[in-house]
Amino acid sequence: MSIANDIARMLRAQSVRxxxxxxxxNTVGIEIPSEQRSIxxxxxxxxxxxxxxxxxTLPVAxxxxxxxxxxxxxxxxxxxxxLAGTTGxxxxxxxxxxxxxLVCKRTAKEMRFVFIDPKMVELAAYxxxxxxxxxxxxxxxxxxxxxxxxxxxxxxxRYEMMLSLEARNIQEFNExxxxxxxxxxxxxxxxxxxxxxxxxLIDEFADLILILGKPAEDLITRxxxxxxxxxxxxxxxxxxxxxxxxxxxxxxxxxxxxxxxVQSGIDxxxxxxxxxxxxxxxxxxxxxxxxxxxxxLHAALLEDHEVKKLVKACA
Numbered sequence: 001m002s003i004a005n006d007i008a009r010m011l012r013a014q015s016v017r018x019x020x021x022x023x024x025x026n027t028v029g030i031e032i033p034s035e036q037r038s039i040x041x042x043x044x045x046x047x048x049x050x051x052x053x054x055x056x057t058l059p060v061a062x063x064x065x066x067x068x069x070x071x072x073x074x075x076x077x078x079x080x081x082x083l084a085g086t087t088g089x090x091x092x093x094x095x096x097x098x099x100x101x102l103v104c105k106r107t108a109k110e111m112r113f114v115f116i117d118p119k120m121v122e123l124a125a126y127x128x129x130x131x132x133x134x135x136x137x138x139x140x141x142x143x144x145x146x147x148x149x150x151x152x153x154x155x156x157x158r159y160e161m162m163l164s165l166e167a168r169n170i171q172e173f174n175e176x177x178x179x180x181x182x183x184x185x186x187x188x189x190x191x192x193x194x195x196x197x198x199x200x201l202i203d204e205f206a207d208l209i210l211i212l213g214k215p216a217e218d219l220i221t222r223x224x225x226x227x228x229x230x231x232x233x234x235x236x237x238x239x240x241x242x243x244x245x246x247x248x249x250x251x252x253x254x255x256x257x258x259x260x261x262v263q264s265g266i267d268x269x270x271x272x273x274x275x276x277x278x279x280x281x282x283x284x285x286x287x288x289x290x291x292x293x294x295x296x297l298h299a300a301l302l303e304d305h306e307v308k309k310l311v312k313a314c315a
Contacts, residue, residue: 040284042097042302045070046104057171058111058197058233061101062258062288063094063299071288071297075102075199075235078256078290079228082246083237084271085260090284091237092122094258094299095203096307098235102199103131103314111197114151116144118207125307130314133198140211148219151200151232155223158195158230170195170231198232205236206245217247224253241270257289 045051045061048070058075065071075081085091102111112133117123120138127136137143158170167173174194200223202208208216224234236254238245241262251273259277262268268277272289280286284299 037281037283040064040298040300042100042300042306045072045097045300046101048072051101051105056105058199059101059105061097061300063097063284063286063297065295065297071295073290075233076197076228078233080224080234080254080256081236082250082254082257082271083235083260084239084241084246084258084262084267084277085237085286086239086263089260089262089280089282090286090299091239091260093284093302094260094286095122095201095235095237096302097300099126099201100302100307100310103129103310106131106197108314109194109196111199114147114198114200116140116147116202116208118204122203123201125304126311129311140208144208145212145216145219148216148223151198151227152219152222154198155227155230155232158232159226161192161195162230169229170197195231199235200232201235201237203237205238206240206242209245217250221249221253224250241267243270246270255290259287259289261285 040063042061045063050056050070050072051059051061056072056074056076059072060075060078060081062071062073083091083094085094099113108130111131113126113129113131114133114137115123115126116137118138118140123136126132134147137147158173162169162173165173165176167176177192177194220234220236223232227234234254236250257271259268259271259280261280261282262271262277265275265278268275271277272287272294274294276294277287284301286297286299288295288297
């Protein structure tokens with residue numbers, strides 16, 4: 001960090017990130033912020049061939065890399081996502097990007113959302129979205145635990161159905177339903193239908209843990225450990241990535257993480273196991289960690305009127 005500070009001071013830059021070894025190269029990388037920041041539009045990112053292709057089941061539009069190339073990843077492969085960032089970092093806009101990207105690719109029959117929004121404002125724009133499996137949960141104290149328990153029950157029910165058809169995961173189960181003759185499922189009372197993916201999003205994870213405590217953490221951990229094969233994927237976000245909230249057990253089950261600007265190096269270590277997020281520029285500047293690799297990206301901008309237009313188009 002002292003080397004990065006020295007370089008930033010010499011270049012009169014707000015911050016500099018030193019990459020000890022560039023992927024595939026025997027060289028050190030130095031990331032220097034541009035004096036002229038560009039606005040990355042969500043519409044430009046989802047125009048990329050990778051997003052438009054069918055190779056990704058649940059595409060997440062992360063943004064663009066330092067070379068301006070769109071970065072799109074599959075939530076199914078992640079298979080869960082941990083987000084952290086302080087006010088003004090771009091975390092809330094990124095969540096809108098994530099939701100919008102999934103809605104653009106998957107119908108309400110193919111994918112359902114479950115939202116917990118303790119602030120009661122961040123996800124209110126989606127209250128009429130047909131993809132919602134239930135109303136947006138805002139009362140953590142009285143509603144959130146019941147929702148977690150229902151998701152665990154849904155996960156176990158899906159495992160029983162997959163076992164009945166000797167399917168290892170939701171992809172095999174749905175493919176079996178689509179390709180084999182309906183008559184073969186008469187013994188199951190004709191109830192077989194392809195299962196939708198479920199994306200479970202908690203906008204302020206710290207509030208959930210502070211109010212419900214260990215029982216909520218245990219339920220989330222259970223889901224994170226088993227829900228992938230059942231087609232249930234978790235996204236948890238927080239402004240306060242303290243060790244009391246983002247525990248070792250949570251981190252162990254959320255290997256894919258996105259860090260926006262945080263308040264301190266300690267917070268950065270909590271989310272990424274290393275410093276760096278505290279020096280980000282804010283407004284969409286992020287570090288994406290997946291499969292042991294750390295990549296700097298810039299999230300796209302999706303404005304409120306665009307969100308409203310999207311929801312109206314889907315309703």
